[in-house]
Amino acid sequence: MSEHTISATGREAAGKGASRRLRRAGQIPAIIYGGHAEPTSVQLDHEKIWLASQNEWFYSSILTLDVDGKAEKVLLRDMQRHPFKQLILHLDFLRVSENEAIRVNVPLHFLNQDTSPAGKTSGVVITHNCNEIGISCLPKDLPEFIELDLANLSPGDIVHLSDLKLPQGVEIPELKLGKEHDVAVVTAGYVQADAEPAAEGEGEGEK
Template identity: 45%
Template structure:
């Protein structure tokens, strides 16, 4: 994806507030061989771009001052209740240096599986994204996970899938076989209906006649 940014000369709370009032978003780009640089973006264009999954998990082409550079979205500050981006951070990337990035897991084929189609089991997506390490050219927009072979009671771990070429999972000390992606459980059994005899008075327990009441 490509987007346009503009150089920003002023910084500080007051300058940022004036930018936001003018429909702009203050930001910064850092990393790589260059110095950190203050930037600003058009808010409406940025808001539309943020609705796309690729903007969050892909290498982006940033046009800044007529020059194009590769960057990653690294941080985003959004107003707690308004649809307004307050600040945005980008990191420059080098084609020869590996990057760490969280990539969405895209599950497919669930409805065709025996677990769902025949056994009416429930499929729980334990993880929705995975942190990976790879060169920028190998970064996938998403990792496809086929669930069409799922069976009731099965647990799908990271060890059960094949990652794209050049992509490694970042597990922070955990093991692939212990990293659960999906679990399949039987649907909760319906609560048995109360026995009619429990609800109705037992024989010999008929309500006392008015004359018997004290």
């Protein structure tokens, strides 16, 4: 698990007016909550957070928020964006405890798809039904992503959640709910050609 540290500053002013002033100054209002402690209001540099938000790890890794010299281990739980501007409006971070399991959605990385038997077969479409999955683990075991090697994927194959190879200490809670929750992650199916239209008058009785 990679370490990612982000600087933040505590803030006291609250409300929409204070948040607007922060945004005009190039800052993002944010809150840290959970972890058996009181919520903490902070502000972060917009430019640095915008650059961080372009990376996959920002959404699925444990982050270290350095708040005025005090380190907080957190997960990003919510990000509010402007509907059309490249602007982050607000962030919610959840504190994590090293001894308590967390539930996180992590991305899937698909490997060797193009060189698989299915990938090299004409008329076969490989569909990714999931691009991320929900996992549960202790913070120290949290992977930034799960790899799925499709090197042996053949036409007609279906890869289910239960087929994923998970790192040690990581589990998929969904699988505990029954077989019907073992959904298809990847399918390799043949494209079905459209049926040819019936010839004009075919099947009609003679007059």
